[in-house]
Amino acid sequence: MARYPFIAIAVAMAATGLMAANAGAVVNDGLPGDSLSDYDDAATYRDAVAAIDGGRFAQAEKLLTELVAQVPADANARFMLGKAREGLGDLPGALTAFQAATGLDAHHLRAWTETGLVQVKSGDLAAARATLATLKSQVANCGAQCANGEASVARLEAAIAGDKGAALETGHDLLFASGAAGDQAYLAAVALINQHRYEAALASLREAEAAFGPHPDILTYIGFVNRKLGRYEQAEGHYRRALAAAPAHRGAAEYYGELKVVRGDMAGARALLARLETLCSFGCAEADELRRWIDGTHIGS
Amino acid sequence: MDRRNAYRLLIAVAALATAAAVARTAALPLSEARWIAPGHDVARALTTEPRECLALPADPDARLAVEIGRAAFRDPLVLGGVAARVGLACASCHRAGHANPDFHFPGLSGAPGTADTTSAITSERRDDGQFNPRPIPSLVTDAGDETISRTRTGALEQFIHGLIVEEFDGPEPAPGLLAGLAAYVRALRSEACHGPGNGPIMVTDRINDIARALDAGARALALGDRASARAMMSSARSMLGALVERLPAPDLAPARVELRAMAIEIGRLQAGPVSAADLTGLRRRLLGKQAAASTWQTSSLFDAGTVETLLGHP
Numbered sequence: 001m002a003r004y005p006f007i008a009i010a011v012a013m014a015a016t017g018l019m020a021a022n023a024g025a026v027v028n029d030g031l032p033g034d035s036l037s038d039y040d041d042a043a044t045y046r047d048a049v050a051a052i053d054g055g056r057f058a059q060a061e062k063l064l065t066e067l068v069a070q071v072p073a074d075a076n077a078r079f080m081l082g083k084a085r086e087g088l089g090d091l092p093g094a095l096t097a098f099q100a101a102t103g104l105d106a107h108h109l110r111a112w113t114e115t116g117l118v119q120v121k122s123g124d125l126a127a128a129r130a131t132l133a134t135l136k137s138q139v140a141n142c143g144a145q146c147a148n149g150e151a152s153v154a155r156l157e158a159a160i161a162g163d164k165g166a167a168l169e170t171g172h173d174l175l176f177a178s179g180a181a182g183d184q185a186y187l188a189a190v191a192l193i194n195q196h197r198y199e200a201a202l203a204s205l206r207e208a209e210a211a212f213g214p215h216p217d218i219l220t221y222i223g224f225v226n227r228k229l230g231r232y233e234q235a236e237g238h239y240r241r242a243l244a245a246a247p248a249h250r251g252a253a254e255y256y257g258e259l260k261v262v263r264g265d266m267a268g269a270r271a272l273l274a275r276l277e278t279l280c281s282f283g284c285a286e287a288d289e290l291r292r293w294i295d296g297t298h299i300g301s
Numbered sequence: 302m303d304r305r306n307a308y309r310l311l312i313a314v315a316a317l318a319t320a321a322a323v324a325r326t327a328a329l330p331l332s333e334a335r336w337i338a339p340g341h342d343v344a345r346a347l348t349t350e351p352r353e354c355l356a357l358p359a360d361p362d363a364r365l366a367v368e369i370g371r372a373a374f375r376d377p378l379v380l381g382g383v384a385a386r387v388g389l390a391c392a393s394c395h396r397a398g399h400a401n402p403d404f405h406f407p408g409l410s411g412a413p414g415t416a417d418t419t420s421a422i423t424s425e426r427r428d429d430g431q432f433n434p435r436p437i438p439s440l441v442t443d444a445g446d447e448t449i450s451r452t453r454t455g456a457l458e459q460f461i462h463g464l465i466v467e468e469f470d471g472p473e474p475a476p477g478l479l480a481g482l483a484a485y486v487r488a489l490r491s492e493a494c495h496g497p498g499n500g501p502i503m504v505t506d507r508i509n510d511i512a513r514a515l516d517a518g519a520r521a522l523a524l525g526d527r528a529s530a531r532a533m534m535s536s537a538r539s540m541l542g543a544l545v546e547r548l549p550a551p552d553l554a555p556a557r558v559e560l561r562a563m564a565i566e567i568g569r570l571q572a573g574p575v576s577a578a579d580l581t582g583l584r585r586r587l588l589g590k591q592a593a594a595s596t597w598q599t600s601s602l603f604d605a606g607t608v609e610t611l612l613g614h615p
Contacts, residue, residue: 187408194421194428251386282542282564283535283571285378285385292472 032186032208032215033179039245041071045213048080049177057087067213073241074214075105082114091122107142109135109152110176110210116156125160132156143199182211189221198225216246224255227262235259248279254286261293269294329611331546331602332388338405338413344608346403350502353397354441354494355485363484365520366477369529370485372514373478374398376536381471383423390539391482398489400439410434424470441489457483477521477529502603504544504594511540512584515567519580530580534571537583538564547602556590556597563587 036042044067051060064081071077082097095118101111116131135156139149158165189204202225209218223238239256242249257272273294276287292298329343337346355371358364373379374391384390394401394416402414409416409423415434419427438448450456461482465471474482518533541564545557563583570579602608 191421194425196425277568281538281561281568282545283378283538283568285381288378288381288385288472 031183032212032217033183035217036179036212036215039214039216041067041074041245042213042215044070045077045080048084049213052080052083052087053177055087057084060084061088071214071241071245073104073237075101075108075111076210076213078104079108079111079114079210080213082111082118086114086118091118094118095122107138107206109138109149112138113152113156117159120156120159128156128160132160176207177211179211182208185211186218189225193221193225193228196228198228201225202229214241214245216242216249216252219245220249220252220255223252223259227255227259232259232263250276250279250284250286253279254290257290258293266294329602329608330549332543333393335387336389336393336401336406337403338410341403341405341413343612344605344614347608348502348603348605349499351397351399351499352494352496354489354491355398356488356490356493358488365517365524366481366484367488368513368517369477369481369521369533370483370488371481372510372517372533372536372540373482374485375510375514376532376539378535378539379471379474379478379482379532380465380469382469384469385471394437395440398440398486400437404437418468424468426467426470440486441491441494443491451487457486461486475528475532477526478532481529504547504597504601504603505591507540507544507547507603508587508591508594511537511544512587514540515580515584515587519577519584522575522577522580530575531571534567534575534580538567538571541567548597549602550600550607553597553600556593559590 032042036046044063048060048063048067051057051063061081061084064077064084067077068074068081078097078101082094082101085091085097086094095115098111098115098118101108102115105111112131112135116128116135119125119128119131132153135149136153139153142149185204185207189201189208192198192201192204202222205218205222205225209215209222212218219238219242223235223242226232226235226238236256236259239252239259242252243256246252253272253276257269257276260266260269260272269290273287273290276284276290280287289298329347331347333347334343337343355367357367374395377385377388377390377393379385380389380391389406392398394404400414404410404416405413406416409420411417411432411434415436417432417434419429419431419433421428421430442451449460458479462474462479465474465479514533514537518530518537521527521529521533541560545560545564548557548560563586567583598604600607602611
């Protein structure tokens with residue numbers, strides 16, 4: 001019988017004590033929302049979201065400018081930078097940031113929507129209509145990955161049609177970025193992964209990422225889901241980002257190593273196993289599992 | 302309610318419960334602190350446990366099997382899958398073989414001391430799509446009073462095999478390991494219970510546990526059972542990790558370094574050539590720490606007062 005690697009709250013809880021004891025590394029004490037302080041980039045993102053939510057846009061812009069310099073490939077950081085600039089009344093600056101977010105992540109529906117809304121506010125309705133067309137196309141194409149696409153389309157359509165409420169309602173709608181929403185999205189992703197519903201899991205993980213920013217637990221599982229979907233380049237990109245944020249992240253090292261096995265890079269897989277063995281003085285499941293992949297004795301895919 | 306909505310409800314409940322639990326125990330750098338139900342006495346749960354009611358057989362081979370099972374019972378890596386990754390061992394649910402009324406795992410537990418053994422969180426193979434946690438049973442029983450027969454040949458082994466491989470999605474257990482776990486559970490007898498129900502957890506007892514695992518490993522090696530020996534080394538390493546977690550005080554840094562070095566040495570032996578003498582030597586070195594270890598107790602997280610202080614309680 002085929003078996004599948006299970007992720008789970010492990011995920012969430014993984015390694016607490018063992019990670020702390022093994023590596024002198026951060027203690028991951030639960031869900032991503034509980035460990036934001038352990039990771040600099042995620043903590044900066046959290047502080048910036050709180051600043052936007054509290055109307056402290058200058059502080060938020062400063063934090064996000066630093067974060068974007070640190071993680072230039074992170075679409076959510078660019079998106080939040082756009083929100084901060086919008087709060088400051090810097091519409092051209094906001095537009096640049098939102099467009100940068102869509103350039104990094106074509107499925108970032110919130111960034112497409114905000115791009116269009118800023119264009120409406122700037123009086124450039126032609127550009128807003130073009131953005132709306134792109135948004136509709138993205139919603140049609142990205143399927144289960146993109147949740148609430150219709151609502152985004154409806155909001156931009158209303159703004160273009162002259163509904164000022166829809167256009168102006170852009171400053172403080174950050175409920176999606178709350179810790180509770182992020183943790184719930186993360187746990188939903190765990191269950192969906194275990195049911196092999198990977199596209200839907202990706203949508204949930206993207207929601208968790210929007211809430212928590214570049215958190216290594218979330219990046220790792222976005223990588224994992226992409227691997228299961230056969231998107232190896234994207235998987236590798238997310239594993240590398242997770243390890244950049246947290247070099248001692250055992251799950252990221254394990255799954256990146258498994259990806260290397262899948263791609264035939266056994267030397268790369270062994271290097272990651274060596275890293276895990278250094279991290280796991282007291283033994284760990286991640287090293288055991290990657291060792292089984294390298295030996296060819298693992299079960300599942 | 303369809304299956305997806307059932308999951309979402311379960312997940313929402315789990316998230317709330319986790320948030321509450323984490324807020325309470327975040328100050329404690331302990332895996333074990335995460336399995337304590339919200340509202341329960343964290344210091345008591347972490348520093349006391351039931352007496353182990355173990356009827357050790359007189360026959361050396363039977364005794365070795367029990368010792369192998371006893372060590373494996375305490376090693377999360379035996380279970381594999383999610384349990385191994387989060388640090389859950391058999392002993393997490395069955396403290397010293399008893400039930401654990403303080404146990405709570407987000408998404409798996411309902412009331413404290415319960416767990417859903419047919420959940421997708423631990424394995425798809427027994428996932429029934431329902432959230433149906435049940436009370437964790439004590440494994441300490443009277444003869445003839447067991448849910449799973451301990452006398453019918455192979456019944457207990459079959460049950461434990463299914464539990465590891467299907468319930469927890471773990472790796473296939475080696476024959477000696479499976480036999481050991483069954484022997485250990487068979488040896489948990491109510492007539493072997495002596496003294497009061499709960500007692501303090503002592504650093505020195507934990508060191509003895511690790512020494513027993515190393516001794517079992519040495520004996521298994523002497524009998525040519527390398528798979529069981531490696532499992533004993535794995536258990537010794539896991540237990541060393543759990544011990545080091547309990548010693549976060551700055552003045553215990555040298556002890557942590559030494560115990561970690563010992564774990565690394567065991568890991569090296571686990572991966573390469575190893576002799577019974579290697580493990581016996583390690584056991585002797587470890588037991589040589591007992592006098593010093595007895596002085597660690599009051600500044601360790603085996604001490605209720607220290608736990609309370611870390612939790613910020615007056």
